[in-house]
Amino acid sequence: MKESANATAANAEVVANASTPLLEATGISKSYRRGVRRKPLRVLVDANLALRSGEIVGLVGENGSGKSTFMKILVGSLNRDGGVLVRNGAFGYCPQEPILYERLKCDEHFDLFGRAYGLDGGFIDRSRDEIYSLLGFEAYRDVRVAELSGGTRAKLNLALALLPDPDILLLDEPYAGFDWDTYLRFWELAVDRRNAGSSVLIISHFVADEERFDRIVHLKDGRTEL
Template structure:
């Protein structure tokens, strides 16, 4: 079964325009990760055709981690103009505007139902705005509010998988991921899959994955859910390291006492039916 799935994945990657050598490496990596987890690759990744499409899109969009373009401290990394989102008769967002530059942190606040997560999804390109414009840099990282990790993969396997999409070799990806984890006060244990991690530790994994490729824009949707006090402090220290390094950071937050440390505060109001 694994051989058949692997052959299908390889062929679909070739059909999607991936060079043969790279398609072979991606296929070998997927099969190795599934074997290490003790499951069939189809159970871990889904149909070969679907997974090949996702890999191909990621490869085409990825830039080399080793040589990112230089950051201009005044460059706009995210610009929102009159962004509105409507679901049938219910309007979630109305004319949201923001300019976020490299080396700045913006906090998104608002009551439940005000569209904070919807806005982050729009900024990440996962949801389309009903009207308005969104301009963003190509190199982005995104940590969703709800778990975006594969439950049967270990942290190191996540680092290798996400690193492959960024053209990082396996050793480099694990080294970078482990270093970033340590900055959040977490040292991943070997052979512990994501489903066996605490909720707060899974969120740390999400945060690390969002930064793995050194993005110019980092989108964080309340990623500190489940953090203890020390981890929460480590998280904000990391946010400001990103800012000092020239990245732009957009973070959804309900912790109002931290807002005096950010450059912009975007408060969303519930819109409701219209």
């Protein structure tokens, strides 16, 4: 009797954990100051988002609607003016503009970022080889970023977000520079991470993608709409 009561309590805890957001942003606001003569540009007025384990969420909106601004705030690389942000897990971030070191090779990026994430050498090796194979750019492992094509840079940029296998993946237009085959591989990878329990937020432009997401959040006039 006691065992089954304990099992029920344990299940209740699992259910509670599953419904606790890994990331929750409430009432986020942000304006950019633009010098003394021009008034501030209000980009986010009331942006809300809760990300849970095991879902792929799309963040869509017109050019300039504030998608990247919102994601930078979720990541913590940009200060918000107002609102509440709670993160309950480790995250990986793929910025819209790749942040890479021109003089370092692909392999050296994995080592550098892996150490910064605090990963051990064995984990870095396994994760790196898996990502090279999934995104198909192992041939470039010893090539410096300065010599890479735009698409391969985009692969490396995404790879560095995937490297620590984080609970939350925040990806800002990760496949904008990919060919079709790589685009399809990307989705296999996103679904695998989702099925393993990660939460994946993807900024996207393409209406054609919509059926691939578990749900879509629209950003318009500084507000999120379902």
